[in-house]
Amino acid sequence: MTEILTPSHVSLKASLPKRAWQESLKNAIRSGRELCRRLDLAPELCAPEAEDDFPVFVSEEFLSRISPGNPSDPLLRQVLGTSQELSTEGLLDPVDDEAAVRGNGILQKYSGRVLLITTGACAIHCRYCFRRHYPYQSSQLGKTAIQTWLNYIAKDPTIEEVILSGGDPLSVVDETWQEFAAGLNQIPHVQRLRVHTRFPVVIPSRVDSKLLDWLTNLKAAVYLVLHINHAQEMDRSVREMFATLRRAGITLLNQAVLLRGVNDTLQMQADLCRMLINDQVIPYYLHQLDPVRGAMHFQVEDEKARSIIQELRTQLPGYAIPQLVQEVAKQPSKTPL
Numbered sequence: 001m002t003e004i005l006t007p008s009h010v011s012l013k014a015s016l017p018k019r020a021w022q023e024s025l026k027n028a029i030r031s032g033r034e035l036c037r038r039l040d041l042a043p044e045l046c047a048p049e050a051e052d053d054f055p056v057f058v059s060e061e062f063l064s065r066i067s068p069g070n071p072s073d074p075l076l077r078q079v080l081g082t083s084q085e086l087s088t089e090g091l092l093d094p095v096d097d098e099a100a101v102r103g104n105g106i107l108q109k110y111s112g113r114v115l116l117i118t119t120g121a122c123a124i125h126c127r128y129c130f131r132r133h134y135p136y137q138s139s140q141l142g143k144t145a146i147q148t149w150l151n152y153i154a155k156d157p158t159i160e161e162v163i164l165s166g167g168d169p170l171s172v173v174d175e176t177w178q179e180f181a182a183g184l185n186q187i188p189h190v191q192r193l194r195v196h197t198r199f200p201v202v203i204p205s206r207v208d209s210k211l212l213d214w215l216t217n218l219k220a221a222v223y224l225v226l227h228i229n230h231a232q233e234m235d236r237s238v239r240e241m242f243a244t245l246r247r248a249g250i251t252l253l254n255q256a257v258l259l260r261g262v263n264d265t266l267q268m269q270a271d272l273c274r275m276l277i278n279d280q281v282i283p284y285y286l287h288q289l290d291p292v293r294g295a296m297h298f299q300v301e302d303e304k305a306r307s308i309i310q311e312l313r314t315q316l317p318g319y320a321i322p323q324l325v326q327e328v329a330k331q332p333s334k335t336p337l
């Protein structure tokens with residue numbers, strides 16, 4: 001049956017069909033129990049207590065890349081809340097973001113770059129996230145936020161680069177970004193826009209014509225920093241999405257987090273980096289885990305991290321080797337290990 005009549009009191013906007021990526025968000029899996037059921041795993045594997053302050057959230061697209069029946073799957077480990085998270089080891093704000101807040105989600109720690117916490121919403125909940133305890137309520141995006149950011153950026157000629165972060169900035173609809181992009185185009189000192197996002201990988205349909213519209217209309221050079229931790233996250237739909245972004249002239253970088261039981265072997269890092277460069281995605285950073293409470297079981301020793309990178313150099317070209325870094329509070333850059 002087709003419904004073609006729209007009641008007059010329903011606004012046109014509300015009656016617009018949801019875009020594919022918004023449907024994917026709506027249909028995402030929201031509990032460890034459901035995740036275990038879908039993957040033929042024992043329900044005892046999940047710990048509902050771990051989900052109290054940070055719920056499970058996984059798209060069907062990401063789920064389809066997880067092997068059923070394997071409790072050690074490297075993708076599963078990134079998203080399933082387990083009893084290991086109940087440890088009280090670790091910090092709530094490990095990178096001291098609070099100290100760098102300039103109001104309205106504006107963070108400025110490093111010279112020439114301003115980072116905007118644009119939203120708390122994400123396409124996926126990563127159990128190791130260093131912002132899992134971040135007070136997002138105090139930085140919600142609205143029209144006023146956009147204007148505040150543009151004013152802040154316009155007033156400081158040393159800001160060459162604007163970084164959209166979050167949460168995931170691509171949780172925000174393109175109409176809002178279109179407006180922001182138009183504002184940025186009026187500020188001559190902004191040379192680069194960087195978008196840090198997991199959306200394209202977790203829900204590849206996020207890369208659609210509306211997104212490409214505002215990205216390609218920017219005067220600034222556009223860098224998209226993806227976040228892929230394991231080669232298994234890249235299926236055919238992800239690789240097609242890379243090609244679409246490349247054709248639009250967008251430079252693709254990747255950052256990963258070194259995670260015990262997920263990607264902490266030479267083989268896994270080599271597979272990840274090789275697959276990335278085969279698709280012209282440059283491995284940018286490999287982050288040592290920020291010591292956030294609830295994620296300490298993912299920590300890898302510095303010695304092991306360094307030796308993986310050293311070995312990697314003997315296998316792959318120089319541009320395939322990510323910089324191994326740690327974020328140290330109050331430092332003027334990420335700290336190489």
Ligand SMILES: *Cc1c(COP(=O)(O)O)cnc(C)c1O
Nearest residue numbers: 107108109110113114115163334
């Ligand atoms: C990580 C980070 C950046 C970006 O650092 P790069 O080394 O340029 O990638 C910028 N601002 C803040 C607040 C950050 O945490």
Ligand code: SF4
Nearest residue numbers: 122125126129167198
């Ligand atoms: S997508 Fe990024 S901000 Fe969101 S939960 Fe994962 S690591 Fe954290």
